[in-house]
Amino acid sequence: DQQVKQNSPSLSVQEGRISILNCDYTNSMFDYFLWYKKYPAEGPTFLISISSIKDKNEDGRFTVFLNKSAKHLSLHIVPSQPGDSAVYFCAAIPDSNYQLIWGAGTKLIIKP
């Protein structure tokens, strides 16, 4: 029972263009969402988050959009840079136990 789904295992984007990573969820009790970035042989690092009371949060080149009616969130990276090549995980926190529920990740490859 996957409550957080990242349906694209990988995504390839040209350097300088926009990268859009998608995430769908099934549990309407999630009230906080996060994106983590992971390089090989390292642990995940926090990137950006959004509360369910908002529909957009921006931090530099990174913007997260939340569509609660569609139970969908997306991470936009613009412009994409070679250092953005990594695995991106979407995670959600339910208001019942405040524990992270993770998606399976999307591998982003930025082509020069």
Next chain:
Amino acid sequence: EAGVAQSPRYKIIEKRQSVAFWCNPISGHATLYWYQQILGQGPKLLIQFQNNGVVDDSQLPKDRFSAERLKGVDSTLKIQPAKLEDSAVYLCASSLGHRGSTDTQYFGPGTRLTVL
């Protein structure tokens, strides 16, 4: 500021053997988490400590896995005996927060376990 430290980084054992992993969280972080990440999946929480008490261990296979956080700082996770399906990366994370917090979790580099 030092990050979350984990050791060893890699471990190869045969099935039915025992193994232990060590984690030193960021100084001052009250909450410590152990996750299991199987290849191609997101991390799965095994156990969460608040100081030296267990907050949640509902997904810890207690017949073979055990964890402790003596003195509310370092933690060890043990598997005894290991099975082939335990092959995974074991991640330790810590956060400032108390229970019910959305505080950011900071992760160590993980220990990659291979069970042959």
